[in-house]
Amino acid sequence: MDLSVLLGSFSSLRPPQATYSYSSQKPFKCGFCGSHYKRGDVLRRHWKSCSARIHAGQTIPGPRIGGKERHxxxxxxxxxxxxxxxxxxxxxxxxxxxxxxLRLQESGGSPRNQHTPSPTLNKLQPEPINPIPDVALPTWDLGLQPYYPNHQTRLKARALRDGIQSDG
Known part of the structure; x- marks a missing residue:
């Protein structure tokens, strides 16, 4: 069988990340002299000897700090x-x-909603109890529910069923 038949519609045997290094794109640009580079580490190395940066008296930019902001x-x-x-x-x-x-104050971070009560905490506050049911409010009809009487009630029911009167 021919290899081109097995590969079907694949245009390249290289994985997508490998094709990037072979392309002519140079997305990393030196802000001092305008030179373009394929990789960020090469740009950082260039900054060490960039004559435009040195003549301008500029310092090498610090590394970009990644990760998530602490909150x-x-x-x-x-x-x-x-x-x-x-x-x-x-x-x-x-x-x-x-x-x-405290750990955010030491590192310079800040909470998301600084100095505000939790929005979800407000939902947990108990609502006032309405002693009189409002007929306009919808209710859940759960249908017939099983009833599990306590021990005293079961004894009374058994006594009534057997015809024995109990006082209590």
Whole structure:
């Protein structure tokens, strides 16, 4: 069988990431002299000897810091829980813990919703109990539900069924 038949519609045997290094694209541009490079590490190496940068007296730009911005409180970070950034956050309010952001103050980060109560915490506040049922409010019809009487009620029912009167 012919190899071209086995490959079908594949235009190249190289994986997509390998084709990038063979292309003519140079997306990394030196902001000092305008030179283009295929890779970021080559651009950083170029900055060390870039005459335009040296003549301008500019310093080499610092590395780009990746990763996610920190926003979790100390408790959520220690427990590796999702934190909503409130003061207190939902997790700390539920666990009745002091909600602090000391680790963020040390590193320069900030909580998402700084100095605001947790938006989900407001939903947990008990609603006032309405002693009089409102007929306009919809109710759930759960149908016939099983009833499991307590021990005293079962004894009374058995006594009534057997024709024995009990006082109580």
């Amino acid at each position: 979790a409180c100390d408790v959520c970070a220690r427990l590796k829980k999702s934190c909503d950034g409130g003061k207190p956050c939902l997790e700390c309010a539920t666990r009745r813990k002091d909600c602090t952001y």
